[in-house]
Amino acid sequence: MLRHQIVTPFSNRSTWGRRLSYGGLLLLVVVGALVSAADRRAAANDGLALARVLPKGALAYVQARDFSDLLARWRNSQVRERYEVSDSYRAFRRSRLWAKLNERIKEFETNVGVTLTEDVVAQMAGKGAAIALYDMGKLELAFVTELSATQATATPLLARKALFENRTTATGQSYLVRELATDGGRLRQGLCVATPPGQFIVTTNEALMQRALDNLGGNRGDDLLSTMGPTLSIADGFVPHDLTLWTDVPRLRKQPYFGYYWVQGAAATELNGIEATLADVTFAQDGIEERRWSLTTGRVVPAALTSQQQSVARQLLNAAPFAAVETVKKADDAVERIAALVVGVVFPPLRTPTATEPPRIRVIDDTTDATASRGRYQRLDARFDRDLDDPNAPSSLPTARQTLSRQTAQPPDPLEVELVNLLRSAQPIYIAKLGETNTAPGSPFVTFERALVIHCERSFDTKAYEAAVARAIARRYFVAGTVPQITWQVGPTGVAAAQAAAPLERGSAYFVSNDLVVIASSQAYAEQLKARLAASSPAGAGALPAPYRQAIVRLPDLSPGYQQAMRMIGFRGASPLMPLEEEPMDESVAFFGQNVSSLLTVTEEFNTLTVESAATDGRLVERIHYGRRTMSPRTGE
Numbered sequence: 159m160l161r162h163q164i165v166t167p168f169s170n171r172s173t174w175g176r177r178l179s180y181g182g183l184l185l186l187v188v189v190g191a192l193v194s195a196a197d198r199r200a201a202a203n204d205g206l207a208l209a210r211v212l213p214k215g216a217l218a219y220v221q222a223r224d225f226s227d228l229l230a231r232w233r234n235s236q237v238r239e240r241y242e243v244s245d246s247y248r249a250f251r252r253s254r255l256w257a258k259l260n261e262r263i264k265e266f267e268t269n270v271g272v273t274l275t276e277d278v279v280a281q282m283a284g285k286g287a288a289i290a291l292y293d294m295g296k297l298e299l300a301f302v303t304e305l306s307a308t309q310a311t312a313t314p315l316l317a318r319k320a321l322f323e324n325r326t327t328a329t330g331q332s333y334l335v336r337e338l339a340t341d342g343g344r345l346r347q348g349l350c351v352a353t354p355p356g357q358f359i360v361t362t363n364e365a366l367m368q369r370a371l372d373n374l375g376g377n378r379g380d381d382l383l384s385t386m387g388p389t390l391s392i393a394d395g396f397v398p399h400d401l402t403l404w405t406d407v408p409r410l411r412k413q414p415y416f417g418y419y420w421v422q423g424a425a426a427t428e429l430n431g432i433e434a435t436l437a438d439v440t441f442a443q444d445g446i447e448e449r450r451w452s453l454t455t456g457r458v459v460p461a462a463l464t465s466q467q468q469s470v471a472r473q474l475l476n477a478a479p480f481a482a483v484e485t486v487k488k489a490d491d492a493v494e495r496i497a498a499l500v501v502g503v504v505f506p507p508l509r510t511p512t513a514t515e516p517p518r519i520r521v522i523d524d525t526t527d528a529t530a531s532r533g534r535y536q537r538l539d540a541r542f543d544r545d546l547d548d549p550n551a552p553s554s555l556p557t558a559r560q561t562l563s564r565q566t567a568q569p570p571d572p573l574e575v576e577l578v579n580l581l582r583s584a585q586p587i588y589i590a591k592l593g594e595t596n597t598a599p600g601s602p603f604v605t606f607e608r609a610l611v612i613h614c615e616r617s618f619d620t621k622a623y624e625a626a627v628a629r630a631i632a633r634r635y636f637v638a639g640t641v642p643q644i645t646w647q648v649g650p651t652g653v654a655a656a657q658a659a660a661p662l663e664r665g666s667a668y669f670v671s672n673d674l675v676v677i678a679s680s681q682a683y684a685e686q687l688k689a690r691l692a693a694s695s696p697a698g699a700g701a702l703p704a705p706y707r708q709a710i711v712r713l714p715d716l717s718p719g720y721q722q723a724m725r726m727i728g729f730r731g732a733s734p735l736m737p738l739e740e741e742p743m744d745e746s747v748a749f750f751g752q753n754v755s756s757l758l759t760v761t762e763e764f765n766t767l768t769v770e771s772a773a774t775d776g777r778l779v780e781r782i783h784y785g786r787r788t789m790s791p792r793t794g795e
Contacts, residue, residue, distance in 0.1 A: 205398035225287030249747035331371035393451035479715035595719025
């Protein structure tokens, strides 16, 4: 998920709203993922012919099988309508990323005399289309689509043909170029257009156009498809569908924009060891299906769930609105990670509030130039790139204080130490994380219930676990010298819970069911889970044959609680900020209370999100399904 939602197009209510940054749309679909290797590559090549045209060296490549149809469906979608009136969209339009993209595109528009509205883009939308991004800051990209000569001639760019200069490549391929100054006059770029038979090519760099035309002329070795070859060779069953995305992950992570706008930041450990990712998306009546193939190096390969374990996993996936089952990796810190998860369930961490508010998206204010109008940078230069997001947003790189804090880390939690020893003896095979939100009628508070399910190869010492948790309760909840006796009682449902003379509203509760140890955040939640598992039958089999991870999120069950909680921590700005053009004065948009909360409303037509992951040496395969809920017909329909 992106930290700030970045999907466009724009509304029709203002000049800014009408201007369409479809370069940004397709590029930032990157920032909001082939038998023998030779046979798979050959089969995929038939559907990736446009990647043969575009030059190698791209950070990301996005291809639409039918761009014209996809654009029309988006323009008529309810998701688009809800997004354009959402706080998330309003917040994104106040971000520096929006400003940089639109400022750069406005420079191209001014020099050519064409405004990229939705209608203009629709005129240039052929059937197959692809775009490759080479430099985010300079907005260097190449776009190719399938258009006949008649259709190409009718496009607004060729209607301004007189503004362009005719040039030819060294091999005699002709193209049009309009040289222009961008980035406040410090950067010279060439907007180029070419119409080879059956195609329409646009680039923002003359060298890219020359290389693309050379590729069409038979040049081999400089096309993007050759770069994608290693990823295609491990992508079993890949066939391009509605939307296809390929990314050079290590290079993309080095981009400052990625570090700010990817929700986990550029330092996300889940991306370590991933060299490239190929994703294919299919839009269907029942939802959106996405398949991903990642080329990996140096990653630990987790064991796959056995058929028997998958049957249990499917029961666990039915037990809670959020559920994730995965095997335990044979890594040095695997047991330590599980111990930390147990502590997080039994004793939710209390976070100390900081003086800095959560990140908000602010409008741009050039504080270094006294002549600049408030609310806009006068020059979008390297300083802008360093300061492209909210000044309050945390950096993806560790600060000196954070580094020092890690060097002088606090001693490990005694409970974690005891649990590590217990778990090493029990040898966990797979775990499941469960969770949901509860809201009492009339109460302003939200309870986040959590549970961890552990399946071990050896017996789990429940007595040692009870003793360790009892000592932890004494350390956390009672003053030294006043600790009452803490005992464990098993209720009529078979759930064991810690008891003390003083009431313990929250505390450890657990039960053992067959080979599963279920540790819950409260006795009531443990009893609910025990009843659900007893009544649950395995769900349908997954799509991947040997997954190591399966997860599900049931959005309608989780959304109300999250909405309420996020509204409580909204932290609205105290002073109003300068509005965008033709818009009323407006305050900053709270990240949690408004931005993220509004996205849940935008995506309300989706019912479930399911994820499956499988891995072998050098390859990670994932299947993600966004299930669309069955909407009741409106009255009178």
